[in-house]
Amino acid sequence: MKWSRAAAVVACLALWAVPAGASAAASNAPSDAQTLHVGNPSLGPNVLIFSPSMPQASIQAKLNAIAAQQVSNQFGPQRYAILFEPGTYGSATDPLNFQVGYYTSVAGLGATPQDVVINGSIDSYNQCIAGSCTALDNFWRSMSNLTINVTKPGAGCYSNEFWAVSQASPMRRVVINGSTTLMDYCSGPSFASGGFIADSQFNGGVVINGSQQQWLVRNSSLNNGWTNGVWNQVFLGDTGAPATDFAPGTNQYTNVASTPVSQEEPFLYTDSSGAMRVFVPSLLHNSVGPSFASGPTAGTSLPISQFFVADPTTPVPTINAALSRGLNLILTPGVYDLPQTIVVSHPDTIVLGLGFATLIPQNGNVALRTADVPGIKLSGLIIDAGPQNSPSLLQLGGRADGSPLPGLGGSSDPNDPTLVQDVFLRVGGAEPGRTTTAMIVDDNNTILDDIWAWRADHGYGVGWTQNTADTGLIVNGNDVHAYGLAVEHFQKNEVIWNGQNGEDVFFQNEMPYDPPSQAAWMASPTQLGYPAFLVGSGVKTFQGYGMGSYSFFDQGVPIYASNAFEAPDTPGVQFHDLLTIFLDAVHGQGGILNVINGTGGSSTATNADTPVDVTTYP
Numbered sequence: 188m189k190w191s192r193a194a195a196v197v198a199c200l201a202l203w204a205v206p207a208g209a210s211a212a213a214s215n216a217p218s219d220a221q222t223l224h225v226g227n228p229s230l231g232p233n234v235l236i237f238s239p240s241m242p243q244a245s246i247q248a249k250l251n252a253i254a255a256q257q258v259s260n261q262f263g264p265q266r267y268a269i270l271f272e273p274g275t276y277g278s279a280t281d282p283l284n285f286q287v288g289y290y291t292s293v294a295g296l297g298a299t300p301q302d303v304v305i306n307g308s309i310d311s312y313n314q315c316i317a318g319s320c321t322a323l324d325n326f327w328r329s330m331s332n333l334t335i336n337v338t339k340p341g342a343g344c345y346s347n348e349f350w351a352v353s354q355a356s357p358m359r360r361v362v363i364n365g366s367t368t369l370m371d372y373c374s375g376p377s378f379a380s381g382g383f384i385a386d387s388q389f390n391g392g393v394v395i396n397g398s399q400q401q402w403l404v405r406n407s408s409l410n411n412g413w414t415n416g417v418w419n420q421v422f423l424g425d426t427g428a429p430a431t432d433f434a435p436g437t438n439q440y441t442n443v444a445s446t447p448v449s450q451e452e453p454f455l456y457t458d459s460s461g462a463m464r465v466f467v468p469s470l471l472h473n474s475v476g477p478s479f480a481s482g483p484t485a486g487t488s489l490p491i492s493q494f495f496v497a498d499p500t501t502p503v504p505t506i507n508a509a510l511s512r513g514l515n516l517i518l519t520p521g522v523y524d525l526p527q528t529i530v531v532s533h534p535d536t537i538v539l540g541l542g543f544a545t546l547i548p549q550n551g552n553v554a555l556r557t558a559d560v561p562g563i564k565l566s567g568l569i570i571d572a573g574p575q576n577s578p579s580l581l582q583l584g585g586r587a588d589g590s591p592l593p594g595l596g597g598s599s600d601p602n603d604p605t606l607v608q609d610v611f612l613r614v615g616g617a618e619p620g621r622t623t624t625a626m627i628v629d630d631n632n633t634i635l636d637d638i639w640a641w642r643a644d645h646g647y648g649v650g651w652t653q654n655t656a657d658t659g660l661i662v663n664g665n666d667v668h669a670y671g672l673a674v675e676h677f678q679k680n681e682v683i684w685n686g687q688n689g690e691d692v693f694f695q696n697e698m699p700y701d702p703p704s705q706a707a708w709m710a711s712p713t714q715l716g717y718p719a720f721l722v723g724s725g726v727k728t729f730q731g732y733g734m735g736s737y738s739f740f741d742q743g744v745p746i747y748a749s750n751a752f753e754a755p756d757t758p759g760v761q762f763h764d765l766l767t768i769f770l771d772a773v774h775g776q777g778g779i780l781n782v783i784n785g786t787g788g789s790s791t792a793t794n795a796d797t798p799v800d801v802t803t804y805p
Contacts, residue, residue, distance in 0.1 A: 250269065253269070268292050275304045288328065294455070309335060328356045336364045365391045380399070406478065443733075467489065494516065523545065544568055561598060584605075615653065619653060625642075628686075642654055658681065669690070681720065682720045684720070687728055694731065698738045715748055750783060752782060754804075
């Protein structure tokens with residue numbers, strides 16, 4: 188669980204019970220809503236496809252049944268994708284309001300976000316445990332490619348669109364007409380630790396950030412502004428976003444005017460005849476605002492016949508054979524136990540996970556590995572560590588044996604980058620697991636867009652000697668851009684960045700809570716702990732913006748890290764808006780002694796909940 192203390196909470200003027208309706212038993216979770224156009228594949232029982240012609244009461248009942256099962260189902264095996272065919276759902280007098288719980292993705296099947304309109308709301312609320320109501324553990328859910336006309340008559344305090352989430356809960360390609368809040372201020376203490384928004388548009392009301400400790404908004408329009416903030420609010424290529432204002436006592440905003448290189452996530456849609464297709468947006472440079480702001484998003488449409496559709500019972504050799512023939516891959520919702528590695532070997536292959544499809548290596552293998560080819564696109568996946576230690580869970584590029592290629596990424600193409608989007612890696616939590624490194628990037632010209640690598644601090648198989656994992660991410664490739672990077676609780680460096688000309692916009696980190704002693708957590712005989720973000724000594728060019736590292740050591744002894752960030756002192760390696768913070772002096776001891784390279788001051792139990800900032804380095 189996130190034990191972080193949020194510094195600002197918006198007060199609610201009136202309390203209101205969460206709208207009723209989620210009363211169906213878990214065993215009645217629906218599996219029969221799918222409609223099929225001739226030629227469309229079946230996507231399995233856990234993909235629900237709704238059409239405007241269906242009775243709204245039936246749609247509402249099925250959505251409520253999923254919510255009843257999933258809202259509290261943090262580590263269960265159930266997975267769902269909820270898809271809406273083009274059209275309008277709900278009305279001003281009879282809105283469609285529903286909650287989104289764990290392992291549930293909600294998406295429109297239109298070619299544009301305006302093709303699917305929800306008159307109502309799609310909400311994520313606080314979870315209340317022992318009288319404490321927060322969104323700190325609201326992970327693994329998503330919303331994309333639709334328009335919401337916020338309509339909640341009689342909802343009282345809950346009258347806005349509520350998206351109170353934390354990590355691994357992206358909102359993409361969404362238009363919201365009405366006020367949006369990213370915290371649930373209707374029940375306290377309302378702490379939250381998110382989050383990620385991209386390619387979206389907010390009209391008709393301010394976005395309330397409130398108690399969210401950190402957030403990244405990329406290529407979106409905040410037409411009525413953004414209010415509140417706690418420690419690290421980052422805006423990249425947005426319109427209407429607040430200006431940079433990063434200092435203690437402020438909202439700590441970082442605004443990067445344009446996104447240097449980006450490509451929005453591929454998505455499933457239906458054409459005018461009802462046939463399923465996958466749209467691949469075009470690569471953009473120096474972009475500002477949503478991709479659809481001036482008309483339909485530019486890109487390429489692929490027929491569903493170019494995709495192999497797998498489910499958790501599909502043997503890995505069958506998946507790999509399809510990939511070797513040049514087919515793309517759709518992984519339908521479920522948990523995939525992998526005795527062998529899934530290997531993506533053709534350029535421009537798309538691997539699209541639905542409903543948080545989850546991969547677990549079973550024999551100490553890498554779960555998914557890509558070849559040294561350009562343009563591979565991976566999205567919508569959870570990758571868990573398995574019962575035997577894997578050298579890594581996800582490896583981009585490299586030799587067949589997983590070792591890096593000389594020179595790295597020799598077949599990469601800056602005009603056709605590798606994309607990894609909404610991919611979340613876990614070590615422990617759902618089940619016991621071990622890995623050495625969660626993710627390795629040996630490709631040049633790679634975009635990492637919303638990544639959370641998490642060595643679990645709660646759940647199953649959790650402990651210093653149980654869910655062992657040295658490092659969350661190693662970047663060896665050159666020209667790698669990371670937007671929305673969260674890496675937490677690994678036992679050595681959280682991130683090691685060795686590539687040239689790299690960029691990270693937004694970094695969120697919590698150091699491991701559980702080193703049993705200082706002696707057990709030393710980078711060298713003279714260096715306390717490990718820096719969370721380590722830029723390799725040979726790196727000449729790197730840019731970092733809006734990067735935070737937090738500490739909280741809960742084993743009853745003081746544990747310290749000498750630095751949160753370490754990098755070579757060279758003019759081409761630059762950081763903007765760094766912070767550290769100690770999270771909870773009541774339950775923890777120790778802290779971080781310096782922000783970066785021996786400078787910036789300390790964040791320890793003696794000044795808990797107070798950010799220590801470095802606005803520019805060097």
